[in-house]
Amino acid sequence: MNARQSLQPLLRYGILIGVGFVMIYPLLWMIGGAFKPNSEIFSSIGFIPQSPTFDGLEKGWKTSTEYTFATYFANTFAIIIPKVIVTVISSVIVAFGFARFSVPGRRFLFGVLIATVLLPKSVLLIPQYLMFREFGWLDTFLPLYVPSAFATEGFFVFMIVQFMRSFPPDMEEAAMMDGCNSLQVLFYVVVPVILPAVISVALFQFMWSINDFLGPLIYLSSVENYPISLALKMSIDVTEATQWNQVLAMSTLALLPSLIVFFVAQRYFVEGISLGSVKG
Amino acid sequence: MAQSSVALRDVVKTFGAAPVIKGLSLTVEPGEFAVFVGPSGCGKSTLLRLIAGLETPTSGTVRISDRDVTHVHPSKRGIAMVFQSYALYPHMTVAQNMAFGLKIRGMTKTEANARVKRAADILQMDQLLDRKPRALSGGQRQRAAIGRAIVREPDVFLFDEPLSNLDAALRGQMRVELARLHAQLGTTMIYVTHDQVEAMTLANKIVVLNGGRIEQIGRPLDLYRRPANVFVAGFIGSPKMNFLDGKVSASGVGATTIALPDGPVALPFGDGRIKSGDVVKIGVRPEDFRLARDDAARAFEGRVVLVEPLGGETIAHIALDGGAETLVVKLSGEAYVAAGAPIRVAVEPQRIHLFDSDGVAVAPKEA
Amino acid sequence: MYGNRSEGLAYLSPFLIGLVVFTLFPFVASLALSFTDYHLQDRLDSARFVGIDNYASLVDDRTFKQSLFVTLIYVFVTVPLKLAFALFIAYVLNFKLRAIGFFRTAYYLPSILGGSVAVAVVWRYVFAGDGLINQVLEGLGAGGVNWLGEPDTAMFTIMLLRLWQFGSAMVIFLAGLQAIPSDLYEAAKIDGAGAWRTFFRITLPILTPVVFFNFIMQVIQAFQEFNGPYIITGGGPLKSTYLLPLMIYEESFKYFDMGYASAISWVLFALTAVCAAAAFSSSRYWVFYAQDEAK
Numbered sequence: 021m022n023a024r025q026s027l028q029p030l031l032r033y034g035i036l037i038g039v040g041f042v043m044i045y046p047l048l049w050m051i052g053g054a055f056k057p058n059s060e061i062f063s064s065i066g067f068i069p070q071s072p073t074f075d076g077l078e079k080g081w082k083t084s085t086e087y088t089f090a091t092y093f094a095n096t097f098a099i100i101i102p103k104v105i106v107t108v109i110s111s112v113i114v115a116f117g118f119a120r121f122s123v124p125g126r127r128f129l130f131g132v133l134i135a136t137v138l139l140p141k142s143v144l145l146i147p148q149y150l151m152f153r154e155f156g157w158l159d160t161f162l163p164l165y166v167p168s169a170f171a172t173e174g175f176f177v178f179m180i181v182q183f184m185r186s187f188p189p190d191m192e193e194a195a196m197m198d199g200c201n202s203l204q205v206l207f208y209v210v211v212p213v214i215l216p217a218v219i220s221v222a223l224f225q226f227m228w229s230i231n232d233f234l235g236p237l238i239y240l241s242s243v244e245n246y247p248i249s250l251a252l253k254m255s256i257d258v259t260e261a262t263q264w265n266q267v268l269a270m271s272t273l274a275l276l277p278s279l280i281v282f283f284v285a286q287r288y289f290v291e292g293i294s295l296g297s298v299k300g
Numbered sequence: 301m302a303q304s305s306v307a308l309r310d311v312v313k314t315f316g317a318a319p320v321i322k323g324l325s326l327t328v329e330p331g332e333f334a335v336f337v338g339p340s341g342c343g344k345s346t347l348l349r350l351i352a353g354l355e356t357p358t359s360g361t362v363r364i365s366d367r368d369v370t371h372v373h374p375s376k377r378g379i380a381m382v383f384q385s386y387a388l389y390p391h392m393t394v395a396q397n398m399a400f401g402l403k404i405r406g407m408t409k410t411e412a413n414a415r416v417k418r419a420a421d422i423l424q425m426d427q428l429l430d431r432k433p434r435a436l437s438g439g440q441r442q443r444a445a446i447g448r449a450i451v452r453e454p455d456v457f458l459f460d461e462p463l464s465n466l467d468a469a470l471r472g473q474m475r476v477e478l479a480r481l482h483a484q485l486g487t488t489m490i491y492v493t494h495d496q497v498e499a500m501t502l503a504n505k506i507v508v509l510n511g512g513r514i515e516q517i518g519r520p521l522d523l524y525r526r527p528a529n530v531f532v533a534g535f536i537g538s539p540k541m542n543f544l545d546g547k548v549s550a551s552g553v554g555a556t557t558i559a560l561p562d563g564p565v566a567l568p569f570g571d572g573r574i575k576s577g578d579v580v581k582i583g584v585r586p587e588d589f590r591l592a593r594d595d596a597a598r599a600f601e602g603r604v605v606l607v608e609p610l611g612g613e614t615i616a617h618i619a620l621d622g623g624a625e626t627l628v629v630k631l632s633g634e635a636y637v638a639a640g641a642p643i644r645v646a647v648e649p650q651r652i653h654l655f656d657s658d659g660v661a662v663a664p665k666e667a
Numbered sequence: 668m669y670g671n672r673s674e675g676l677a678y679l680s681p682f683l684i685g686l687v688v689f690t691l692f693p694f695v696a697s698l699a700l701s702f703t704d705y706h707l708q709d710r711l712d713s714a715r716f717v718g719i720d721n722y723a724s725l726v727d728d729r730t731f732k733q734s735l736f737v738t739l740i741y742v743f744v745t746v747p748l749k750l751a752f753a754l755f756i757a758y759v760l761n762f763k764l765r766a767i768g769f770f771r772t773a774y775y776l777p778s779i780l781g782g783s784v785a786v787a788v789v790w791r792y793v794f795a796g797d798g799l800i801n802q803v804l805e806g807l808g809a810g811g812v813n814w815l816g817e818p819d820t821a822m823f824t825i826m827l828l829r830l831w832q833f834g835s836a837m838v839i840f841l842a843g844l845q846a847i848p849s850d851l852y853e854a855a856k857i858d859g860a861g862a863w864r865t866f867f868r869i870t871l872p873i874l875t876p877v878v879f880f881n882f883i884m885q886v887i888q889a890f891q892e893f894n895g896p897y898i899i900t901g902g903g904p905l906k907s908t909y910l911l912p913l914m915i916y917e918e919s920f921k922y923f924d925m926g927y928a929s930a931i932s933w934v935l936f937a938l939t940a941v942c943a944a945a946a947f948s949s950s951r952y953w954v955f956y957a958q959d960e961a962k
Contacts, residue, residue: 032759039756040773043831047780049799050789062797114682121675129679136690138883138943140891142912143936146700146919146929147693150711170685177682190387193354194448198401199375202674208400212391231783233894238920249784253898256788264792271785278780286772 047275053268054080061264077273080266083255085243089270095161096247099236100229103165107225108218110171115180116206120192130181137174149238163239164232168225176221183217184210223285230278248274303330304365304378304455304488306351311360313346313512320346322512323360328456328490328505333482335491337499338509338535344492345460347509351490352381352458365455375401380449381458384465386441388433394444395420395429398451412451419450422484423477439470446481459491463498475501496536500524508532530659533583539615539628541583541653548578556654556662558582561623565598568649571663574656583653586615586630592646599644600627607639618643701930707923714926721930731931733906734914737822738935741910742889742942745829750881753833754874757840758866771838778834787828787898791815794824794899818907821900825908828895836881843877844870875954883946890939911935 045067052067054076060069081089117123118130152163171177191213195205211218233249240246246254252274255267306328313321320343328334336344349355351362353374362370369377388397395416402412420426425443433441442462449457459478463471479502482489493499499506500520508515508523508531515535516528527533533541549564550557556570558580565582574580592599605626606617614635618627629645637643654662676683701721705714725731760770780786793799794814801811814820847870855865871878893912896902902909902917911931918928 029762032762035759036756036770040770043777044773046786046789046793046799046831047777049793050785062802110681110685113678117675117678117682121671121678123672123675123679126675129682132686133682136686138887139690139694140887140936140939142891142915143697143932144690144693145697145915146925146932147696148689149919150696150925151693154711167685167689169681170689171682172685172689188385190383190385191389193374194381194383194387195389195400196354197352197374197379197381198452199404202671202678204404209389212389227779228782231780231894233784233898234916238916252784252788256791256898267788268792271788274785275780275783278783279776282776282779283772286768 050268050275051272053265054272055269056265058263058265061268076263076265076269079263080255080269081273083251083270084258085251085254087244087246089248089251089273091244092246092248092251095245096230096249099161099164099232099247100226102161103168103229104222104225106165106169107171107173107176108222110169111173111176111180111221112206112211112214112218114171115177115184116202116210118177119181119184120189120202133174133177136172137178145234145238152239158239159241159245160239161245164229164235173225176225179221180214180217183214187213219285223281226281227278303486305330305363306334306456306488306490307363307366308347308351309361309363311347311350311357311362313343313350313355314358320512321350321357324512324514325360326507326514326517328488330488331486332504333489333491333502334505334507335493335499335503336507336509337493337496338515340494341511342509343512344494344509348381348458348460348490348492351456352379353377378455379458380452380454380456381460382442382445382449382462384461386433386445386465388441388444388448390433393430393432394425394436394447397433397444398448401448401452415451415453416447419447422450422481423447438466439474442466442474450485455488457487457489459489461493462491463493464495471498478502496538500536506536508535526661527653528661530581530583530655533653533655533661537585537587539586539630541585542627543581543583543655544625546580546582548574548576548580551576551578558654561625562600562621563598565652566649567652567654569654569663574662579657580662581655581659583655584627584647584651586628588647588651589627589629589631589645590647591631591635592644596644596646598649599646601642601644602627604637604639604641604643607637609634616643618645697929697932700926701933703926705926707919707925717926721927722934724927725930725934730906730909731914734909734911735934737907737909738890738911741822741826741829741892742886745826746882746885746889748826749830749833749885750836750878752830753836753881754840754878756833757837757844758870760837760841761844771841775834775838778832778836781828781832782894784894784898787894790824790828790895791899815900816904818905821904821908825892825895825899828899829889829892836885839881840874840877843874847873872955876956879946879950879954883943886942886946887939890935890942 049067052069053061055072055074056069057071057073057075060071083089118126118133123129148163152158155162157163157166191209192205195209200208231249232247233253236247236250237253240250243254248270252267252270255270256262307326309325310323311321311325312319312323324347336347338344346355350357351364353369353372357370360370361368364377364379388394389400392400395413398416398419399412402415403409407415416429417426420429423443423446425440425447428436428440428444433444436444442465445462462478463474466474475498478491482502491498491502503520505517506520506523507517510531516523516532518526523532523536527536530543534543544560546558546560546565548556549559551570551572551574553571554569556567556574558565558567560582567582589600600618600620602618602620604616605619608615608617611634613633614631614637616629616631616635616637618629619625620627627645631637656662700714702716702718703714704717704720705711756774760767760774777786795801796811796813796816798814800814805811812820814824851869851873852865855869860868891912892910893916896908896910896913897916900908902913912935915928915932915935918924918931
């Protein structure tokens, strides 16, 4: 009995460490490759560079196009920051409508909301493209964040609604008796209280959007508008021999914002997921 | 603060298909401390919310100071409410909580702060003003909630079971403070609770509710001495009144005889309403029983089943001879009763209550 | 709670507008487009109605059939594998480890980064002829494999990328496992149940709602996979990784045949809907909800 008991933790740790290592290795390898000279990349499997250099980073940053990665980073943020802001605002407003008002057909509409989360987006792709073309929005960032201003990502609305519902309405009633109209209640009382959920929404949207590839791919045609995702793809499209150390260097940089945000705000990710799924 | 009356006329409230308030009318006089009391589900909280404006009646009117406020927004009725859960804004300090409503109304900072200070003085909570709710104990949070109501200088205070989340000792303490507050401010107060001790000690007027209807309205001691029906008789007073089933054997104005399983009981009151042969209930409060002296006219005999010695008083549960009935008897001090021993108790006939077959009290005794 | 209906509608209005403009209208429009011969470079009103010609062509289109085939393989291999692995790791992790947070992070991280271009790029390199994997294999004495050049192995690398991202499903399973009260396990222990039996008779049944949720989400996402195949293999070799989303993209933006692409997107939609519907209707039989609250 005792042997089995002390074996168990050992077994668990063994599996966890083994699998964990294999999982993380490609990333470690990528970071290492960013600092290796091109020749070394294909010769060693260790991820620590034998002759570290900033060559990959320097040349990769400048890229072989007329723009540096500074432009591409700027573009990425020019898309994501408005997107996150409008997502948060519209999701909170719509969630408030669902959670606290008895609107006719509310249950049906909420069901529709959930259905849109499950809807495969590829079926909407072509008409949306044509619609934005008619608007004259091609090669701008608008198609990438305007829809979010209309709470089109139902998952976020759902998350906030669940969180709102977990609070009894007493505070809001007290605020009403203090003379607040519904918007004041929302702003002064509800939002401060549901802040953790709001932050989770912002973080998730940040992470999802920064990885968006198909959107920019079909809407952006000028290289000067390319975000990082397209610029990276471009760097491996070159017909002559790919400078892998540059590519890896830029890949590392591309993942850096996500990594930083993730490590700083880990708690919100895990809580956010359980909010949306297990309790949903 | 002005003193306002509150009047409800023929108020009905239905939620979906379920009627919660079934048509009632009542008036609270200016400056009165009225308590709505009743078991869970009787509609007392709903009634309070109707007065507050958090719900609108399905039909009927609500008037405050003789102004029809049935469809007026809660913030414009001149009322303030203390919630059962306190409903304090967790991200604001106590002072900010209290000043919030005032600022929304456009009051200047100086005036708002002055009011907050005044309220804090009344409640002796100056040291709590800069704390956030999570740094306060239950009793302190409650005080903050009351403070938030006071700063509005309302015409009517509404309390929704404010003490039910506190432990027993704190509850007793806060009861005294609320009574003091009412004496000091003089404002009309409407208070909801399921605890009849709170009702008895705080109220000028008690409204007993059951199933969405009013059972009785009156001063606390009136409800105690002359309950209008079985429900009120059983609800007010602890331990609960004892009820025994019987039949009328003789009835007349001024005297009635009731036949109980163990013998007749003569009551020195009566009216022509009940007739011989009617099924009735008699009620005796536990505290009205005494150990029977040998010359007692009518004694109840039985065996002690359980003794609860409380020191200041002793509660004995007695199984009556010849019946399935149990009496609960409250004797003062450390009474000499032993479990299993036989016992004889008696009660003065004037202190016996009589209820007809519908549970309505018969000829309530003169005060 | 606030009773005022028009106010409520005002709050819902962004959603309602967005629903109509960005979801309902495109949804119907794409169906309509699938019945036309519209090409991207033409004016919109030059589209001609061609009935079910597009769908009929699909039946004879070998590329489409190939695409459909590899997509189905992709979905029905990766989803069960990913869920099983996620559940397994969650189970191993569900232990009073001090380092549980560390491991959870380590596994979750790939799923956050995995959908990105950066990772797909790295993946292509990791499986290149002289890439990391082959270097390891050669170091162990085995020969290198032409991962991206052979149809079977190319599909394997794409699948592996998806499996690598099991972390998000794992975190959800972990939350589900931790929500199971330990009393149940203790009662089982007193009853004498061993580890296997406890897992299959107690843990798994309670987890079925979470399994169901994860299953639906994973299936829908798997059908939409685009980044990996596009960046790593470009759909090749020999269209062995030419998943349907890729075909839709190429038909629309490379060959400009939007009518045809719309038809394909509707087939994909119907396929996803059928799978989801099947899962929903079968859920009655195998999903067990502990609290029967119909909210």
